[in-house]
Amino acid sequence: MKRIADAFENAKSQGRGAFVAYLTIGYPSLAKCEAAIDTLVSEGADIIELGVPFSDPFADGAVIRSAAYEALKQGVTLADVLALAKRVRAKHPKTGLVLFSYYNLLFANGLDRFADAAADAGIDAVLAVDLPLEEREELLAVLRPRGISYVPLIAPNTPMERVKESAKGLDNTFLYVITVKGITGARKELPSDLASRLDAIRAAVELPIAAGFGISTKEQAEEVCRHADGYIIGSALVKRFGNAS
Amino acid sequence: MKNGHYGQYGGQYVAETLMGPLKELEAAYFEAKDDPAFQREFAELLHDYVGRESPITVCRRLSEKLGGATIVLKREDLNHTGAHKVNNTIGQALLAKRMGKRRLIAETGAGMHGVATATVAALFGMPCEVYMGAIDVDRQAPNVGRMRMLGATVHAVTEGSATLKDAMNEALRDWVTNCDDTFYVIGTAAGPHPYPEMVKDFQSVIGREARRQCLEKFGRLPDQAIACVGGGSNAIGLFAGFFDDASVKLVGVEAAGKGIATGEHAASINGGRLGVLHGAKTMLLQRPDGNVIDTYSVSAGLDYPGVGPEHCHLHDTGRAEYAAVTDDEAVAAFDELCRYEGIIPALESSHALAEAIKRAPTMPKDSILLVCLSGRGDKDLENIENYKKSKG
Numbered sequence: 001m002k003r004i005a006d007a008f009e010n011a012k013s014q015g016r017g018a019f020v021a022y023l024t025i026g027y028p029s030l031a032k033c034e035a036a037i038d039t040l041v042s043e044g045a046d047i048i049e050l051g052v053p054f055s056d057p058f059a060d061g062a063v064i065r066s067a068a069y070e071a072l073k074q075g076v077t078l079a080d081v082l083a084l085a086k087r088v089r090a091k092h093p094k095t096g097l098v099l100f101s102y103y104n105l106l107f108a109n110g111l112d113r114f115a116d117a118a119a120d121a122g123i124d125a126v127l128a129v130d131l132p133l134e135e136r137e138e139l140l141a142v143l144r145p146r147g148i149s150y151v152p153l154i155a156p157n158t159p160m161e162r163v164k165e166s167a168k169g170l171d172n173t174f175l176y177v178i179t180v181k182g183i184t185g186a187r188k189e190l191p192s193d194l195a196s197r198l199d200a201i202r203a204a205v206e207l208p209i210a211a212g213f214g215i216s217t218k219e220q221a222e223e224v225c226r227h228a229d230g231y232i233i234g235s236a237l238v239k240r241f242g243n244a245s
Numbered sequence: 246m247k248n249g250h251y252g253q254y255g256g257q258y259v260a261e262t263l264m265g266p267l268k269e270l271e272a273a274y275f276e277a278k279d280d281p282a283f284q285r286e287f288a289e290l291l292h293d294y295v296g297r298e299s300p301i302t303v304c305r306r307l308s309e310k311l312g313g314a315t316i317v318l319k320r321e322d323l324n325h326t327g328a329h330k331v332n333n334t335i336g337q338a339l340l341a342k343r344m345g346k347r348r349l350i351a352e353t354g355a356g357m358h359g360v361a362t363a364t365v366a367a368l369f370g371m372p373c374e375v376y377m378g379a380i381d382v383d384r385q386a387p388n389v390g391r392m393r394m395l396g397a398t399v400h401a402v403t404e405g406s407a408t409l410k411d412a413m414n415e416a417l418r419d420w421v422t423n424c425d426d427t428f429y430v431i432g433t434a435a436g437p438h439p440y441p442e443m444v445k446d447f448q449s450v451i452g453r454e455a456r457r458q459c460l461e462k463f464g465r466l467p468d469q470a471i472a473c474v475g476g477g478s479n480a481i482g483l484f485a486g487f488f489d490d491a492s493v494k495l496v497g498v499e500a501a502g503k504g505i506a507t508g509e510h511a512a513s514i515n516g517g518r519l520g521v522l523h524g525a526k527t528m529l530l531q532r533p534d535g536n537v538i539d540t541y542s543v544s545a546g547l548d549y550p551g552v553g554p555e556h557c558h559l560h561d562t563g564r565a566e567y568a569a570v571t572d573d574e575a576v577a578a579f580d581e582l583c584r585y586e587g588i589i590p591a592l593e594s595s596h597a598l599a600e601a602i603k604r605a606p607t608m609p610k611d612s613i614l615l616v617c618l619s620g621r622g623d624k625d626l627e628n629i630e631n632y633k634k635s636k637g
Contacts, residue, residue, distance in 0.1 A: 055405060055536040056522065058414040059260045059421065065404065077534040103258055104521040108535025130258045130521065134248060155262035157424075162264075181262050182422035 002172045003124045004096040004149065007046035008208040008229050017225030018174075020210050022049040022100060022234035024064055025081045026071025028242050036241040037088050047096035048088065049127070049232065052081050054102040059129045061185025063235040067242060078105050078114075082121040089122030096124050098151055103128040106139065115142040125173050127151035133166050140169075149173040156181050156197065160204055167205040174208040174230065177201060179215065185235045187214035190224070198227035249438020250526075252561055254554035257437040259524045263417075266424040271439045273344045278446065283339065290335050291450060294368070295325045297332075298450075301458045301615070307585040307602075314608035316601050317467065318588070318618040319455045321479060328591065328620030329451060329479040330361035334430055336447035338365035341428035348423070349373045351430045352416040354381055354409035354475065355546030355593060356388025357620050358432030363397035373397040376415040378408035381545045387624050406539035409475075409549045413523050433476025434553035437524025441553050445481045452486020455615060467615035469494040469604070473596040474567065475511065475547035477556045479619035484565060494566070497556060498600045500542035501569035511540035512569040513552040514560050520551075527551045528560075543572040543632055544592035546620075574599040576632060579622065591620035592628070 011018035021040045025033050037048055053071035057064065078101070085097055099118060106114045106128060118126065126143060128136075133152070140150055152166040154177045167175060177198060179190050191197075194211070202209050211224045212232030221231045249255045257267055277283040291297040300323065304316040321329035334351075341349060349366045351373070353359030359375040366373030375392055379401040382389050392399050405411040413436075420429040434444040452470070459467050470487050472480035474497040487493040502510035510516055513528045520529030522537060530538040530550040542548045559565035570578075575592060578599035582590050590598060594617065601614045608614070622629075 056410060056414050058417040058523070069404070072536065077536075079534070104529070104531070104537075105535040107519075107521055108531060109533070129260055130524070132257060132259065132261055132264050134264075135256050135258055153261040155260070155265070157265040158261060159265075178262060181424060183418050 003094060004047060004174065005172045007096045008174060011046055011230065017221070017228060018046040018208070018210065018230030019044055020047040020049060020212070020230055020232040021045040021237055022051055022232060023241065024051040024053055024067035024071060024238050025084055026053050026074055026076030027067035027238065028070065029074065030076065030080060030084055032241065034084055034087060038091065040237070041092050041095055045095070046230070047098060049098045049100040050081055050085055052078050052099065052101040052105050054105055057102070059183055061183040061235060063238050064184050067238045082117050085121040085123055097122060098125045098127055099123045100127045101129070103131045111139060111142045115146050115148065118148055119146040123148055125149035125151050127153070127176065129153070133162065151176050153178060154201060156191070160200065163201055164204055167207050170207065174210045175201065175205060176232065177209050177211045177228065178213045179211050180213055182213070184213055186216035190214055190220060195227045198224070202228065249442065251555045251558035253519070254526050254557040255438055255441060256526050257524060258521045258526065259437050260421055262421050263424065266420070267437055269344070274340060274439050274443050277340055277343055283343065287336055287339055291332065295331055295335065296323065298454045299323050301455060301462065304586050307581060308605065310585065311602060311605040313606040313610060314468065314604065314612040314614045316605055316614050316616060317459070318616050319451060319483065321451060321617060321619045322588070322590065322594070322621035326357070326361045326364050328357040328361065329448060329482065330358040330432055331364065332450055332482070333432065333444050333447040333478060334358070334361040334365045337428065337430045338369050338371070341371070342369055344428065346428035347371065347426045349428055349430050350376070350416055350419050351432060352376050352409065352412040353432060354378070354412070354548055355544065355591070356381065356385040356392065356624060357546060359397070359399070360388050360391045360395070362430045363392040363395035366397060367395050374419065375399050376402055376412040376419070378406070378412045379403045380407045381409065384628050385545050385624055386627070408540070408545070410537065417523070432478065434478045434481045434555065435476040435523065435525060435527065435551055441525070441555055444478050445485055445555065448478050448482025449485035451479060451482040451617060452484060455483065456486040459613070459615060463613060466490055466493050467613040468608070469496055470615045471496040471498060471597045471601050472617035473498045473547060473593050473619060474552060474556060475500070475549050475593065476551070477553035479617050481553060481555055483617045484559070495559070495564060496600060497565055497567045498596045499567055499569040500544055500547035500596055501571045502541040502543070504571055505569060509541040510569070511542040511548050511550070513550060514557060514567040515569045517550070522551045525551070525554045527554050528557045543628070544575065544596065546591070546593040547596065568600050570596045570599040572632070576629060578602050579629065588618070589622040590618055591622045592625045594619045
């Protein structure tokens with residue numbers, strides 16, 4: 001199963017960028033998140049990022065942080081997120097599923113145990129916010145034999161050699177290109193050099209690239225997709241489905 | 246040590262955007278470390294501005310009363326700004342200047358590191374913003390006033406447990422957003438590489454001085470060197486002076502709060518398990534699911550769920566041992582030092598002192614317990630009065 005690679009191929013063949021949708025799972029509730037995912041898939045989401053709520057979301061802006069705290073108040077754990085993923089997988093066999101987490105949640109109970117559970121839930125790839133290139137092999141070593149891929153983050157200040165190094169040895173995934181230095185959340189304007197930066201990254205790697213952080217509108221997404229293979233919307237969706245509760 | 250790992254601990258577990266700034270910092274630090282001009286300027290400021298060296302003081306009445314080992318204090322409380330924190334902030338501010346960074350940010354728990362950062366920011370003419378948990382803003386009000394007086398902006402962080410870890414989260418968010426012109430002055434020997442090593446180097450003046458002072462005063466080394474451990478910067482600085490002296494037992498003292506069995510404590514090594522937080526693999530107080538626990542200690546400066554990675558490694562190798570002292574024991578030690586020696590210690594340092602008070606009576610009269618008195622306690626007076634009232 002190469003769902004993530006297929007999702008990007010499929011979008012490309014339709015002349016559009018892939019739509020990657022992020023939700024903090026458990027906010028406003030597990031049931032509402034599950035319904036929101038159904039809605040997003042029906043609206044054309046190709047890949048869903050399942051955000052695992054963490055007590056110390058130091059890379060996140062206000063919207064995702066408060067969603068995480070709300071979810072934690074309800075006692076939502078990684079196990080709940082994976083159980084939800086399993087249900088989503090059964091309903092939407094073609095949708096790519098990325099587990100989006102801080103590393104300690106994956107590490108806490110043993111990486112092998114985590115990887116087994118993720119494989120059982122039908123997770124296609126894992127993204128750990130605080131696990132850079134230097135430290136990631138420990139996780140990749142348990143994901144690889146189970147056929148689960150990894151999504152590397154690329155920052156505005158990541159040198160091109162490091163971009164290539166980050167993409168090395170991975171398939172059925174994409175590079176998550178962070179558009180701005182900073183935390184998650186909507187921005188009115190994206191940086192002026194973003195287009196040239198995306199072009200350069202795209203030229204340097206085989207993997208598809210998707211841009212995220214700060215993208216909240218259809219116009220921003222269309223603009224970004226002239227230079228990338230997909231886009232990620234997070235905070236704006238967390239807000240939308242949170243408000244709908 | 247490879248890539249900033251100490252055994253299985255340490256490393257650089259940060260968001261990708263911070264890898265560039267960390268590599269820049271690493272390169273600048275190791276260059277500065279080998280630059281005699283940098284070391285000269287650092288030493289000169291420690292001497293002329295901080296007032297080093299700090300003395301060692303024999304606790305005559307207290308030791309006599311306990312009837313065993315002699316307790317000797319390394320007086321970091323006598324430094325300018327009243328704690329060991331300034332040794333490190335001077336070093337990091339010099340480095341910031343060398344790197345052409347314009348702005349300093351810091352997290353603080355008890356406020357001593359915040360004050361020490363605000364102080365060097367004023368000294369070097371740099372703007373300074375300090376993140377502090379809202380609970381700590383309340384219980385360490387005098388230090389908030391000091392920081393503001395020195396021209397720093399203090400942000401009260403209300404999220405999460407509203408203590409040190411949440412302040413550090415917010416400082417990291419600031420740094421990731423403003424990393425081009427901002428230097429993040431971390432106050433303890435924790436966080437991603439190179440911070441634990443850099444902070445140890447800047448604080449190692451404590452151990453170096455104390456070792457020489459013991460040899461001069463007693464003609465011998467202490468039997469044990471004891472320091473409190475939150476993140477563990479004063480402890481690693483003290484220990485660094487004695488790593489090669491196998492005869493000197495190194496003792497870190499964690500905050501047992503209401504008792505480790507109650508779950509309300511901040512003793513990461515004694516009560517935690519391996520995890521990853523704020524850039525390092527470390528012993529971490531966490532729930533079974535990997536979320537971080539709200540720690541508790543009467544002492545704001547020790548109220549942190551992780552601990553410096555080198556301490557975890559020293560614990561594993563057995564080179565250092567790690568005890569834990571409750572709120573009650575620390576407050577009792579605080580009182581003893583006030584009444585018997587005329588020294589008002591910080592609540593953090595009182596934990597180290599409490600462990601020494603436990604050990605002294607069990608040891609021969611000619612033995613020496615060297616305790617790092619990491620800070621002075623006037624910041625804690627209201628806090629301690631409230632604590633005593635709550636105990637009736």
